[in-house]
Amino acid sequence: MAKITISEAVGLTGVSESTIRRDIKSGTVSSEKDEKGHRRIDTAELHRVYDVTPPPDSQKAEPESQQIIGLLENQIADLKAQLSQVSDREASLIDERSRLLDLLSAEKDEKRALMPPVEEQTRKSSNWLLRLVGAR
16 A cells, blocks of 8 residues: 555544654554655555545535536626626727817817918018018
8 A cells, every 4th residue: 555644644534643643653553764764654554543534525515516616607707797897988988089089189270270380480580580680
């Protein structure tokens, strides 16, 4: 049979580590030391001394698994609904951004229409300079 560590034996038997160590010390459970000096217990020895609990069978775990699956499916449905809401909001924000950019562009065009052309402004300033020096 396989030899396991004391901590693995605790997991298999459900008995505390101190109880296993005490039983090893008293001779109730036989063990060996490996090359590193760690205690190893034969699994047959655990079956002999302790009531080794088998892993929970799938029939007992199935109702609990079904509940967990149901909860997870509900969470998935909620997340999908939230994602849909966020997507709708994103689309409306993109539309609003586009509308605001159009308004801004229209306002800039109106301001440009009210302002004199840039060429006239530079020509007037150069004419002023020419008038100052008397070139005209």
